[in-house]
Amino acid sequence: MLSSSARRGAAVLLSAAVLTTLSACGAAPDQKSGGADGAKSVQPGAATSVADFGSLEALAAAAQKEGELNVIALPPDWANYGEIIKAFEAKYKIKVNGENPDASSSDEIAAVKSRKGQKRAPDVLDLGIAFARSGAAENLFAPYKVTGWDKIPAAQKDADGRWTNDYGGYVSIGCDAARIPTCPQTFADLLKPEYKGKVALNGNPTKSGSAFGGVYAAALANKGSFADIQPGIDFFGQLKKSGNFIPVESTPATVEKGETPISIDWDYLNAGYADQFKGKGVDWKVAVPTDGVYAQYYSQAVNKEAPNPAAARLWLEFLYSAEGQNLWLKGYARPVLLPGMTQDGTADQAAVAKLPQVQGTPAFPASEELDKAKATLAEKWDKALS
Amino acid sequence: MSSTTDPRVAGGTRRRRRGPRTWLATLPLLTFTGLCFGIPLGAMAYGAVTRTEPANGATRLTGEHLARSLQGPYLDSLIGSVQLSALTALVGGVLGVVIAQAVVTSRSAGLRSAALTASGVLANFGGVPLAFAFIATVGISGVVTQLADLTAFGWNLYSFTGLAVVYLYFLIPLMVLVIAPALDGLRPQWREAAQSSGATGRQFWRHVGLPVLAPSLLGGFVLLFGTAFAAHATAAALVGGSVPLVTLKIADALSGNVLTGQENVALALGLDMILIAGLVMAVYLPLQRRSARWLR
Numbered sequence: 001m002l003s004s005s006a007r008r009g010a011a012v013l014l015s016a017a018v019l020t021t022l023s024a025c026g027a028a029p030d031q032k033s034g035g036a037d038g039a040k041s042v043q044p045g046a047a048t049s050v051a052d053f054g055s056l057e058a059l060a061a062a063a064q065k066e067g068e069l070n071v072i073a074l075p076p077d078w079a080n081y082g083e084i085i086k087a088f089e090a091k092y093k094i095k096v097n098g099e100n101p102d103a104s105s106s107d108e109i110a111a112v113k114s115r116k117g118q119k120r121a122p123d124v125l126d127l128g129i130a131f132a133r134s135g136a137a138e139n140l141f142a143p144y145k146v147t148g149w150d151k152i153p154a155a156q157k158d159a160d161g162r163w164t165n166d167y168g169g170y171v172s173i174g175c176d177a178a179r180i181p182t183c184p185q186t187f188a189d190l191l192k193p194e195y196k197g198k199v200a201l202n203g204n205p206t207k208s209g210s211a212f213g214g215v216y217a218a219a220l221a222n223k224g225s226f227a228d229i230q231p232g233i234d235f236f237g238q239l240k241k242s243g244n245f246i247p248v249e250s251t252p253a254t255v256e257k258g259e260t261p262i263s264i265d266w267d268y269l270n271a272g273y274a275d276q277f278k279g280k281g282v283d284w285k286v287a288v289p290t291d292g293v294y295a296q297y298y299s300q301a302v303n304k305e306a307p308n309p310a311a312a313r314l315w316l317e318f319l320y321s322a323e324g325q326n327l328w329l330k331g332y333a334r335p336v337l338l339p340g341m342t343q344d345g346t347a348d349q350a351a352v353a354k355l356p357q358v359q360g361t362p363a364f365p366a367s368e369e370l371d372k373a374k375a376t377l378a379e380k381w382d383k384a385l386s
Numbered sequence: 387m388s389s390t391t392d393p394r395v396a397g398g399t400r401r402r403r404r405g406p407r408t409w410l411a412t413l414p415l416l417t418f419t420g421l422c423f424g425i426p427l428g429a430m431a432y433g434a435v436t437r438t439e440p441a442n443g444a445t446r447l448t449g450e451h452l453a454r455s456l457q458g459p460y461l462d463s464l465i466g467s468v469q470l471s472a473l474t475a476l477v478g479g480v481l482g483v484v485i486a487q488a489v490v491t492s493r494s495a496g497l498r499s500a501a502l503t504a505s506g507v508l509a510n511f512g513g514v515p516l517a518f519a520f521i522a523t524v525g526i527s528g529v530v531t532q533l534a535d536l537t538a539f540g541w542n543l544y545s546f547t548g549l550a551v552v553y554l555y556f557l558i559p560l561m562v563l564v565i566a567p568a569l570d571g572l573r574p575q576w577r578e579a580a581q582s583s584g585a586t587g588r589q590f591w592r593h594v595g596l597p598v599l600a601p602s603l604l605g606g607f608v609l610l611f612g613t614a615f616a617a618h619a620t621a622a623a624l625v626g627g628s629v630p631l632v633t634l635k636i637a638d639a640l641s642g643n644v645l646t647g648q649e650n651v652a653l654a655l656g657l658d659m660i661l662i663a664g665l666v667m668a669v670y671l672p673l674q675r676r677s678a679r680w681l682r
Contacts (some may be wrong), residue, residue: 134646179527197526199535204626204634209643240628246526247544247628252517258527320495374645378638382459385628 044310062310069230080331174270221292224363237384295362482561505559568602
């Protein structure tokens with residue numbers, strides 16, 4: 001109802017904001033060149049690495065001048081984001097404005113597009129990989145390479161630095177050992193008659209990234225490949241037919257209630273449930289199925305027209321520092337720099353020990369393979385399940 | 387009406403004077419409708435028939451989104467939504483009328499106000515809380531399911547039938563609310579007159595009651611259909627993608643973490659929904675106009 005009049009107001013605001021940013025842009029270089037730090041001076045919005053600022057301290061100073069950082073879609077109980085934001089605020093004295101914590105990746109992209117040039121536009125984005133790729137193709141992100149850039153595997157970053165994978169996890173099977181005598185360890189196990197009416201996904205795979213990961217992993221477990229997700233769809237069709245699969249979306253509420261005693265979800269969410277429900281009659285066990293190993297990472301990107309460009313870059317530097325990476329680790333997520341950190345001893349060993357066990361290194365689908373899998377899923381999922 | 391009996395004399399001037407003033411009075415309403423329905427509808431229609439290339443930002447006209455929205459899983463979801471809405475509106479409408487009639491004819495004022503208040507509350511109880519209430523009571527490990535061993539009777543909440551039952555939970559009270567005033571309008575004198583002319587109860591309903599109630603019944607059906615057709619959160623929490631519904635498809639395409647670049651198909655689906663709602667209204671409006679005069 002309000003949207004139309006709000007949109008008009010937004011248009012007025014937008015033009016005002018454009019004017020102010022334009023004049024601000026004109027003024028910024030003068031201040032910079034007049035500065036006495038003597039380091040390479042570049043507009044924060046054009047900086048592609050910390051070297052463009054001279055040092056991390058110079059970057060922090062520029063960010064503090066801005067004083068704020070707009071983030072979107074960061075739920076405090078997801079991968080420890082609550083603590084990460086608090087630590088960043090305390091360390092750099094920068095106010096983090098969180099917006100719509102439960103937003104989806106497409107909401108984030110929509111916010112970037114619709115608030116171009118406004119002060120309220122998000123500075124940094126935490127995106128599903130498909131949206132990181134499509135957003136880069138639409139030229140929405142500013143290229144930026146964090147200090148640890150070289151240690152990130154090539155498959156986990158955009159060559160130009162427009163997006164970089166940050167943290168992720170494996171598809172896992174969470175299971176309430178208080179209700180299920182023997183917990184399933186593999187996808188093949190899930191077909192056993194003893195799990196009738198017990199297996200759920202975290203959402204609808206045509207919408208939820210983790211549920212999509214579940215179907216992808218099931219495909220790998222059933223002679224499928226990154227390019228061929230059909231066996232995964234068939235697997236869930238079979239689960240549905242045998243009555244094992246329940247289409248209810250598993251949430252903390254359904255897990256606690258016992259309605260979804262077996263839930264396929266990211267291992268960091270399942271591991272988090274184990275903590276959350278300890279002592280509430282739920283004995284939540286997490287297994288990464290050995291027959292369908294699938295990992296997926298989320299990506300960070302900087303809004304090309306970020307209202308706080310220096311703070312946005314400082315946020316990335318913080319996330320990819322040992323401190324930031326360890327905070328994700330504390331939330332059971334696997335930070336992208338973990339292999340290197342395990343080698344040089346900066347990884348939080350206690351947190352590493354608590355992660356569910358996985359063998360081998362993860363592989364990632366190519367862009368075209370992912371697109372193909374999604375198209376197949378959108379076309380076939382409903383039919384297979386109804 | 388009086389102007390038809392004395393044409394020309396006073397009618398002309400009066401009408402002319404009234405004309406602009408009536409216009410002025412409706413202006414706020416027209417502005418409101420234009421802004422709040424017109425602009426979104428226009429934006430939706432525009433998005434449904436155009437496509438912007440991500441690479442260069444060029445926009446061109448295309449029928450591809452509308453065509454896609456009427457194929458494959460999208461078409462299935464439209465059909466699924468219409469089936470579910472029609473069935474629940476029909477069942478909810480019939481049960482609602484029966485309950486409302488019982489409440490209206492009972493002499494207890496307490497029962498009447500209690501039933502109407504409860505209906506007012508229940509008709510607005512929806513979304514995820516309702517879904518979870520059902521999960522907790524008649525889900526697979528729900529309290530009632532366990533106690534009464536419902537699974538043995540083939541009960542499954544996460545199916546088309548289960549969803550229909552959940553929808554009825556708020557549709558029946560809604561029908562009670564909208565039909566009770568119409569039942570009140572059914573004057574006792576008419577029944578007495580029918581009886582003293584020797585009509586049976588069945589004849590009364592067949593020739594007097596139902597024809598008089600028809601527009602309200604139809605209106606109630608349309609309202610229920612629309613409510614069920616547009617419902618989203620309850621279904622999303624209960625059945626995910628396993629019962630194809632158009633609102634779920636729109637949500638998948640518009641605000642998901644998986645499918646990219648499907649926004650225009652979602653807008654096309656929205657347009658399809660408006661067309662279907664329009665068709666239902668097109669059947670309802672003329673019928674209502676024909677028989678509404680009985681209930682003045």
